[in-house]
Amino acid sequence: TGLQWGYGEDNGPSEWHIDFPIAQGSRQSPINIVTSDAVYDPDLLPLSICYDSCTTLSIFNDGHSVIVEFDDVDSKTVIQSGPLQVPYRLKQCHFHWGGKNTHGSEHTVNGKSYASELHLVHWNAVKYKTFAEAAVAPDGLAVIGIFIETGDDHPGLHQLTDAFYMVKFKGSKAVFPGFNPKSLLPKSLHYWTYPGSLTTPPLYENVIWIVLKEPIKISQKQMHRFRLLLFSNEDEDRLPMIDNFRPPQPLKGRKVRASFC
Numbered sequence: 001t002g003l004q005w006g007y008g009e010d011n012g013p014s015e016w017h018i019d020f021p022i023a024q025g026s027r028q029s030p031i032n033i034v035t036s037d038a039v040y041d042p043d044l045l046p047l048s049i050c051y052d053s054c055t056t057l058s059i060f061n062d063g064h065s066v067i068v069e070f071d072d073v074d075s076k077t078v079i080q081s082g083p084l085q086v087p088y089r090l091k092q093c094h095f096h097w098g099g100k101n102t103h104g105s106e107h108t109v110n111g112k113s114y115a116s117e118l119h120l121v122h123w124n125a126v127k128y129k130t131f132a133e134a135a136v137a138p139d140g141l142a143v144i145g146i147f148i149e150t151g152d153d154h155p156g157l158h159q160l161t162d163a164f165y166m167v168k169f170k171g172s173k174a175v176f177p178g179f180n181p182k183s184l185l186p187k188s189l190h191y192w193t194y195p196g197s198l199t200t201p202p203l204y205e206n207v208i209w210i211v212l213k214e215p216i217k218i219s220q221k222q223m224h225r226f227r228l229l230l231f232s233n234e235d236e237d238r239l240p241m242i243d244n245f246r247p248p249q250p251l252k253g254r255k256v257r258a259s260f261c
């Protein structure tokens with residue numbers, strides 16, 4: 001069986017194109033957002049995030065990130081408006097982070113990396129029956145990216161970081177009820193938006209990216225909890241789960257629009 005993709009020397013982002021040639025495609029993510037090149041689009045509506053009735057199912061270490069999975073059997077937890085034509089249903093959220101606070105985010109802003117980046121992954125359940133079906137359709141997915149920097153303690157994140165001990169190893173999953181990602185949103189919903197891709201294999205170019213301008217702050221202690229997670233399972237040598245981010249990819253003529261001026 002082929003070498004599983006990851007973030008190491010031999011299976012990292014520079015090698016992904018071997019098994020996933022779309023890695024060199026024309027709308028890959030993440031990107032560096034050059035704020036002076038972002039075009040304010042007055043037609044962009046405010047983003048509407050309806051997470052009030054959200055059902056969290058589980059927390060999972062898939063060997064690449066820590067993933068919080070939501071019940072997506074109906075459209076009770078959706079985002080709409082903004083750059084979207086229809087509501088998109090929340091399926092999961094996960095994070096990317098560094099071994100140090102100087103890097104870790106996937107998107108960068110004028111070359112600046114943040115310590116981490118939260119991704120809230122949604123799919124177009126109006127047109128498609130399953131996430132897998134939506135994931136291969138041009139208007140199938142919408143991901144909200146939220147930058148994370150270190151600072152004060154984030155009260156909304158404790159429930160999550162306190163549960164990480166249950167999913168330390170690759171492949172571990174735990175029941176995780178009652179978490180609402182609404183608590184992780186920054187004050188401002190101002191955003192940049194552009195057409196992109198999944199930032200991990202299969203790298204499908206079917207994502208409408210919505211990157212919030214305002215970062216959220218979490219404490220150094222909370223950041224350290226992420227770095228206690230492992231890429232490896234119980235039987236393998238311990239590999240700390242850090243630097244699980246893909247670097248910025250060529251813009252290839254794409255326009256980044258801003259919802260604010």
Ligand SMILES: NS(=O)(=O)c1ccc(C(=O)NCc2cccc(O)c2)cc1
Pocket residue numbers: 119121131132135143197198199200201202204
């Ligand atoms: N980092 S990201 O938000 O771009 C991202 C979000 C979701 C996924 C994902 O769901 N991967 C598994 C997958 C992808 C396509 C079809 C599937 O059935 C499963 C990967 C990356």
Ligand SMILES: [Zn+2]
Pocket residue numbers: 094095096119199
């Ligand atoms: Zn991600």
